[in-house]
Amino acid sequence: MFKSGRLFGDNYHSAADTVVNQGGTSSGKTYSILQVLFQKLSERTSKxxxxxxxxxxxxxxxALRDALDIYNNSEELKSLIKSYNKSERIFEFHNGCVMEFKSYEDSQDAKSGKRDFLFLNEAQGIPKPIYDELELRTKEQAFIDYNPNAEFWVHDDIIGKSGVELLISDHRQNPFLLDKQRAKIEGLKEKDLELWKVYARGKTGKIEGLVLRNTVLCNYEDIPAGARFIGRGMDFGFTNDPTTAVDVYLSGGELWLDEVLYEEGLTNPDIHRRLLAEDPAATLKVMIADSAEPKSIEELRRLGFRLIEPALKGPDSVRAGIEILQRYRLNVTRRSVHLRKELDNYKWKVDRTTGKPTNEPVDAFNHCIDPVRYVVLNKLPAALAPRRRSAKSSLVQ
Ligand SMILES: Nc1ncnc2c1ncn2[C@@H]1O[C@H](COP(=O)(O)OP(=O)(O)O)[C@@H](O)[C@H]1O
Ligand SMILES: [Mg+2]
Structure with a gap:
């Protein structure tokens, strides 16, 4: 039914109760497991x-984005599925099978419902007690996937037990990637060996020496109503890197960070459209953008973003921005999924001779962090001076 790589067959034919897919980035784990599950549901009834x-x-x-991609690209699968309910996030098959997408608050919450198949996507973010309750209520088979940037409960309690199969993959097993995507993943080798080991080879690593550890998760609604909007940081990307935008607020001596854009392939008119669709008042916002692209900054200004300015640049600007960020508690909204992932991987470069961290960050996992740096460096000193006000409520919505 699908075009697929080797990982599909390995997962599909596994007779294990629990199939663990550890792997580097873009090895096709999530995509393959979803294809396997669609396939298995299509062959059964009422599962x-x-x-x-x-x-x-x-x-x-x-996972949900990948599932929709798989669905939209397979006429055969479409013909087998009766409906997709967007608000409930459920695919319903004509044969009575369903595929639902869920998250659980805690282990009590995970006691609700039973299933035949379970897929734990990016399991390092899911507490073991939740998995235990889910697994207890799974009749046929469980699949787990994750990037191994640290050992966690899957290594301690699952791998090596009877009924468990471990599949390790990396981008070389995914035939659907472009060469430039592979080159980028392999390029981590020059930047940081530990990141390369985890993301290019799928080997269990230990990402240490994180630059920003002063972070806590929050909901968007938790940003205090009177929080001061400091600015929207932007980084430009196109073919291989995303264009990103992150909003920075100040309240109660803490910073609040909210990712609003992360997408590859956007032209400047696309960026304009995207940001206006998200907030009709977007052109009124103070924006601080990557100074390496003066032409994009000027083009966005002409498209209506009157308050856009380039990020300050100097030999010490990266360190200066980081030093400011380290002084604050950073409240990161839950919806900032890419920023969250970057914060877990943004680390100091290691000195190759001494093996000790330097005071320069690795130039990776910074598409969302750089824009935050731009904002605090350009705008925070002025915002801290007395007599300036701009409430969150007047700028958002
Ligand atoms: N069977 C497939 N058919 C088409 N594209 C695929 C397939 N498997 C993987 N891909 C492509 O590779 C990308 C990376 O796969 P993904 O499953 O997200 O990797 P991982 O979960 O290992 O990080 C996907 O976004 C998709 O574009
Ligand atoms: Mg994945």
Whole structure:
């Protein structure tokens, strides 16, 4: 029914109760497991499959997006599916099978419902007690996937047990990637060996020396109503990197960060459209953008973003921005899924001779972090001076 790579067959034919897919980035884990589950549901009747992510924003940016992609690209699958309910996030097959996408607050919450198949997507973000309750209520088979940037409960309690198969994959097993995507993943080798080991080879690593550890998760609604909007940071990308935008607010001596854009392939008119669709008042916002692209900044200004300015640049600007960020508690909205992932991987470069962290960050996992740096460096000193006001409520919605 699908075009697929080797990982599909390995998962499809596995007779294990629990199939663990550890792997580097873009090895095709999520895509393959979803294809296997669609396939298995199409061959049975009245079975339930639950796909679980750590929260809904993560599911929407990950497994659910891939599932919709698979669905939209297969006429055969479309003919087997009766409906997709967007608000409930459920695919319903004509044969009575369903595939649902869910996240659970805690283990009590995970006691609700039963299923035949379970897929734990990016399991490192899901607490073991939740998995235990889900697994207890899974009749046929469970699939788990994750990037191994640290050991966690899957390594301690699942791998090596009877009935468990471990599949390790990396981008080389995914035939659907472009060469430039592979080159980018392999390029981590020059930047940081530990990141390369995890993301290019799927080997269990230990990402240490994180630059920003002063972070806590919050909901968008938790940003205090009177929080001061400091600015919207932007980084430009096109073919291989995303264009990103992150809003920065200040309240009660803490910073609040909210990712509003993360997408590849956007032209400047696309960016304009995207940001206006998200907020009709977007052109009124103070924006601080990557100074390496003066032409894009000027074009966005002409498209209506009158308050856009280039990020300050100097030999020490990266460190200066980081030093400001380290002074604050950083409240990161749950929907900032890419920023969250970057914060877990943004680390100091290691000195190759001494093996010690330097005071320069690795130039990776910074598409969303750089824009935050731009905002605090350009705008925070002025915002901290007395007599300036701009409430969140007057700028958002
Ligand atoms: N069977 C497939 N058919 C088409 N594209 C695929 C297939 N498998 C993987 N891909 C492509 O590769 C990308 C990476 O796969 P993904 O499953 O997200 O990797 P991982 O979960 O291992 O990080 C997907 O976004 C998709 O574009
Ligand atoms: Mg994945």
């Amino acid at each position: 339930v499959c639950t796909v679980v992510g750590q929260d809904i924003p993560n599911l929407k940016a990950g």
